[in-house]
Amino acid sequence: MRPTLLLLCVLPILLTACGSSSRQDGPAASYVRPASGSTQVRGDYAGNPAAQAFVDRMAAEGFDRAQVADWLSRAQRQQWIIDFVHKPEAKPSTTPTGAWTRYRAKFLTEANITKGAQFWSRYERELQRAQDKYGVPAEYVVAIIGVETNWGGYMGKHRVMDALVTLAFDFPRRSDYFTDELAAYLRMTRDEGMDPFQPRGSYAGAMGYGQFMPSSYLKWAVEFDGDGRRDLWNPVDAIGSVANYFAVHGWRAGEPVAVRTGASGNTQLKTGFDTRYDLNTLASAGFRPEGRVPSGEEVSLIRLDASGGYQYWLGLNNFYVITRYNHSSYYAMAVHQLAQAIRARHGGGPDTRLSGVEVVSAPAL
Numbered sequence: 001m002r003p004t005l006l007l008l009c010v011l012p013i014l015l016t017a018c019g020s021s022s023r024q025d026g027p028a029a030s031y032v033r034p035a036s037g038s039t040q041v042r043g044d045y046a047g048n049p050a051a052q053a054f055v056d057r058m059a060a061e062g063f064d065r066a067q068v069a070d071w072l073s074r075a076q077r078q079q080w081i082i083d084f085v086h087k088p089e090a091k092p093s094t095t096p097t098g099a100w101t102r103y104r105a106k107f108l109t110e111a112n113i114t115k116g117a118q119f120w121s122r123y124e125r126e127l128q129r130a131q132d133k134y135g136v137p138a139e140y141v142v143a144i145i146g147v148e149t150n151w152g153g154y155m156g157k158h159r160v161m162d163a164l165v166t167l168a169f170d171f172p173r174r175s176d177y178f179t180d181e182l183a184a185y186l187r188m189t190r191d192e193g194m195d196p197f198q199p200r201g202s203y204a205g206a207m208g209y210g211q212f213m214p215s216s217y218l219k220w221a222v223e224f225d226g227d228g229r230r231d232l233w234n235p236v237d238a239i240g241s242v243a244n245y246f247a248v249h250g251w252r253a254g255e256p257v258a259v260r261t262g263a264s265g266n267t268q269l270k271t272g273f274d275t276r277y278d279l280n281t282l283a284s285a286g287f288r289p290e291g292r293v294p295s296g297e298e299v300s301l302i303r304l305d306a307s308g309g310y311q312y313w314l315g316l317n318n319f320y321v322i323t324r325y326n327h328s329s330y331y332a333m334a335v336h337q338l339a340q341a342i343r344a345r346h347g348g349g350p351d352t353r354l355s356g357v358e359v360v361s362a363p364a365l
Contacts, residue, residue, distance in 0.1 A: 037066040042073040050169050054179060058186060068186070071196055075165035078158070081203050082170050098307035100330060107147055107334045108341060116142050116342035119151045119235075126224070126236050130243035135253030139346070141242045143339035144325065145235075148211040152235060155208060156201035160185060164205040164214075181205055184214035191218075192229060199233075208232025210242045220245045249324045250317065257318040257336045258302065259291040260311070271303040273315055273323045273332060282314070289314050302329050 045051040051072050059065040093099075120127060120142050127138035142151075149155045164185055167178035185205065189196045201207035205214065212221060212232055221230040224240025231237045266285035269277075276298045279289070293299065293314065300315035313333070322332035 037070050039065045039069050041069050044075065044077040045072055045165070045169060048169055050175065050179070051165075054168070054182070058183065061183075061187075063186065063190075071161065071186070072165060074161075074197065076159075076162045077170065078162055078166045078203070081163060081166050084203065085167070085171055085174075093305070096305050096307075096309050098305065100304040100311070100333075101307040103330050104334050104337065107338050112146060112150075112338065113341045113345050115151055116146045116338065117345040119145070120342065120346045123235060123239060126239050130224070130239050133240075134243040134247035134251070136243040136246045136251050137339070137343075139339040139343040140246065140257075140322070140335065141239055142342055143335045144242050144322075145209050145238060146338060146342075147331070147335055149209055152209050155211070155233065156203075156206065158200055158203050159197060160199045160201045160205050160207060160214075161196045163201070163203050167204065178205070181214050184218050188214050188217050192231075209235050209238035210245075212241065212245075216245070220248055245325070246321055249321050251321045252317055255294055255318055256292060256316055257322070258316060258333065259289045259293055259299075259314045261287045261289055261314055262312065267303075267310070269301055271301045271312075273300050273302065273320055273327070273329045275300045277301055287312060287314070302333065304330070304333065 039055065040046075041048065041051045041055060055065055055068045055072065058068045120138060127141060130136065130141060131138050145151055164178055164182040168175060168182045169179075171178060182205075186196060188194070189199070199207055202211060206212060207214070207217065208231075210232055217230070217232065221232055221237070221241045222244050223230045223237060225234060225236035229237075230241070232241060261282070266287075269275075269282075269285055269287075277300070278298055279293060282288070282299070282301065287301065293316065297316060300320065302313040302315045302319075304311040304313065315329070315332070319332055319336065322335050323329070325335075326332070
């Protein structure tokens with residue numbers, strides 16, 4: 001992805017667009033620096049003042065200056081990443097185009113729902129333990145991992161070091177962000193005893209089953225399988241980490257996520273996950289919830305561009321928490337609806353707090 005994680009996170013569909021079809025094993029042996037070496041960056045970033053300044057920054061944090069210079073010298077500039085992030089964004093349409101229907105069809109498929117239910121069954125004990133500890137329902141942890149990596153089926157094939165160095169020093173608009181992520185990544189690899197060139201992930205540097213960015217790894221990843229290491233390429237650690245992430249960002253146990261509302265209201269109202277309305281204001285504009293909303297709750301007004309016309313939903317606190325993983329109403333709603341469908345398939349029965357979640361027949365991811 002989004003914290004702004006990820007994930008999470010800073011480019012559209014960052015975390016779901018760049019995986020590979022093969023499994024990624026966890027990081028292995030730690031990197032051993034040369035006995036001696038230059039403190040000047042060589043290779044693709046030779047003479048780059050930002051790269052050389054980064055060496056100084058990490059040295060001030062206690063890293064060996066020659067080692068950091070060597071790492072940057074070995075990093076390979078990825079021109080295709082630069083070309084990709086500079087693609088012009090599509091202009092929003094002023095009339096319905098069915099974009100939401102196409103988006104959700106990528107996730108709410110029979111194959112995905114079945115696979116999600118199987119993942120839940122396989123890790124039933126761990127998911128229940130995470131739910132008991134963090135208060136986050138198992139179906140939402142399962143759905144996040146499914147949307148991000150198809151339950152570990154594609155966790156990214158790009159060297160994280162190359163991706164972060166490229167974006168830190170060749171993407172001026174987000175250079176500060178990715179430079180900080182690069183620094184966090186080196187701290188992470190140092191703390192976990194990893195070779196910085198071994199982990200692979202998305203083209204933006206997101207990693208593991210849950211596609212955490214390095215700063216999110218440092219802040220919210222947890223050790224959940226008892227081996228003493230935080231390893232997001234391990235599904236059990238990923239389960240605990242996703243649940244912890246949601247809990248830290250304000251998930252309220254036992255509360256609904258989103259509630260459908262009619263589409264006959266004042267469509268001039270601003271919509272989006274970051275809007276805030278009280279129910280009286282929305283009712284006076286013609287939007288009334290079709291399900292339970294906690295008393296006194298302020299909600300967001302979500303508009304989905306579905307085939308056949310716009311749909312309107314009320315996003316509650318837990319909906320907003322999902323957007324902390326990826327700042328997109330479509331993303332959060334896909335996670336929500338996939339979670340509900342997996343819950344029903346797993347045997348929990350439909351959640352009566354939700355209406356209008358139907359399975360779309362579409363090819364599996």
